[in-house]
Amino acid sequence: MSDFPLKGGCFCGAVRYEVSGYESCAHCHCRMCQKAAGSPVVTWVMIVGDHFRIVEGALKIRKSSDIAERGFCEECGTQITFQYEKEKGKSIDVTAASLDDPEAVEPASQIWTASRPSWMHGFDATLPEEEDPNAG
Ligand SMILES: [Zn+2]
Ligand SMILES: [Zn+2]
Numbered sequence: 001m002s003d004f005p006l007k008g009g010c011f012c013g014a015v016r017y018e019v020s021g022y023e024s025c026a027h028c029h030c031r032m033c034q035k036a037a038g039s040p041v042v043t044w045v046m047i048v049g050d051h052f053r054i055v056e057g058a059l060k061i062r063k064s065s066d067i068a069e070r071g072f073c074e075e076c077g078t079q080i081t082f083q084y085e086k087e088k089g090k091s092i093d094v095t096a097a098s099l100d101d102p103e104a105v106e107p108a109s110q111i112w113t114a115s116r117p118s119w120m121h122g123f124d125a126t127l128p129e130e131e132d133p134n135a136g
Pocket of ligand 1: 011012013015075077
């Protein structure tokens with residue numbers, strides 16, 4: 001369903017990136033993603049290896065917890081990456097909605113559903129819930 005590389009970028013276009021392969025895609029309902037994005041859910045594309053590269057502009061990196069950092073466009077604020085510090089160089093997550101074509105990926109699970117707001121009625125109720133031991 002995906003033609004690689006997938007292309008994406010921030011709202012203003014200053015930051016552009018390419019994804020040449022990914023492992024999985026999941027909805028995260030954790031409070032940190034909610035606060036970082038100002039959204040009840042953030043859908044992440046999990047990338048292993050060197051399949052993510054910035055091709056234009058640069059991400060502003062902000063340490064968002066003791067174990068992780070998030071990358072966003074300094075101009076428009078679009079959140080693009082989530083990076084566990086211990087996974088640097090090994091894996092990175094990219095926001096599915098910042099892809100030029102979000103249909104190129106398909107979420108298969110959801111995590112941190114305990115903090116999913118009750119008004120997200122019926123949100124992807126068919127997707128399995130997974131526990132994530134970390135948060136950042
Ligand atoms: Zn931007
Ligand atoms: Zn999250």
